[in-house]
Amino acid sequence: MVDILHRIGAVAPLDDVYQAIATPEGLAGWWTTDTTGKSEVGGTLVFRFGDLGGFDMEILELDPAGHVRWRVTDGPAEWIGTEIDWRLSRHEDYTIVLFKHEGWREPVEFMHHCSTKWATYLMSLKELAESGHGRPAPDDVRISDWH
C-alpha cells in the first residue's frame, strides 16, 4: 500500500479551511465547481469533472476541530477503496493542512499524476482560503496530457 502525502499552510482561520473541505459549497470553490452531496458522516459527496468523470466519497469523519476523512466509493478503479484524510492545525499565522490519500494498491503512473494534481488543487485551496478565489475545475491548472 502506498500513499500520496502533502502539506500546505494558509494564512486564514482554521474554520475557513475546514468549511472549504467539509461542505459542498466550500469544495466547489477549489476542487470542482460540480460538487454536490450531503455534508454529514455517512453522507456521500459527488465530485464531477465533465468528460473526465469524477469521484463519489463517503464521509467517514467530520470534526470541526480539524479532521475530515473520506472513503472513495466510486470513480477510477485505482481510487475505489482508497481513503483521503485531512488534518488541520494552527501554527502562528497559518492553518496547516496535512493531507493523505491512502491505500493505493500499486504506485502506478496514474498515482504519480494524481499526486501532482492534488498538489495543484491544494494550492487552489490555499488561494481560496487566503483570497476568496480558488481555481476549481473546469478552470484548474493543467499539468500534462492527462489534464
Next chain:
Amino acid sequence: MVDILHRIGAVAPLDDVYQAIATPEGLAGWWTTDTTGKSEVGGTLVFRFGDLGGFDMEILELDPAGHVRWRVTDGPAEWIGTEIDWRLSRHEDYTIVLFKHEGWREPVEFMHHCSTKWATYLMSLKELAESGHGRPAPDDVRISDWH
C-alpha cells in the same frame, strides 16, 4: 520506505527537458539559481537555497535517452541516502516526466511538505521547458510557513 511520486507533461522536446535536469545551467532555471557542480556520472551537484540550506547530490545516472538518477549525500537528515529518479518519455506533443524521490525512512511531516514543494518545482520545470522561464528559488512559489 516511502516515496514521493509525481508526473508532469511539458509541450517541449525531450532533449530540452533532459538538459533542464541534467545540467547545472538547466537546474538553475527552475529549482534554485544557486546550482553548481559537474554534470557527469560520479560528479556532485550542489543546490543552495540561501538561509534555508540545501542539498548535495551525487549523479548516479545520466542517459540522454531519458533517465537521470541522483543520490542525496548532504542536506537535511531525512534526505541523506534517499534517491531521486527522473524518467522522460514522449507521448504525442508532450515530454512526460515521471519523478520519484525514493527511500524516505518515515512519512514524517517534512516529507508531506517536500512532496507538495516538489510539485510546485516540477510545474516550474514545465514552465521553463515550455516558455523559457521557470520559477527557481529564491523566487519560488511559497506553499506554507516552511516556505
